[in-house]
Amino acid sequence: MLVKCPKCGSETATLVKTWTISPRKPEEGTPKLMGIFECPNCEAKFRAIVEEAKSEETVSIKNMVERIKVIKGELMQTLKNLREKIKTLETERTNLMIEIEKLKKAAESRVSALESEVNMLREEVKSLRELLGYVEEKEK
């Protein structure tokens, strides 16, 4: 990394010492790796941030957030799939209800057709009996 010398503007400063500054409060940010640099050009010594050191805690929280994002995405996908499944099932149920209704009507008309057929046969039997002079015995 290039650090500019505050005195001469040279970017050839060398790192001579480092230490970490940990924030006392979370709102003060992440720990920083500080360093003392020495400029070979003008021999000035100055402090500068080497890097914003990321604490393990910060990294693990970041990982957790990423994992939660993934899980949330999976849940959203599952929900979407379930909604589509429910929609399909509801359509299928409606179709089955219509089918059942049709079958019921078909069965009802079959029953009434059979009833009228049976009545006709009864009438035929009755007239045949009369033709043959057969007298029905009255129930005792």
Ligand SMILES: [Zn+2]
């Ligand atoms: Zn310098």
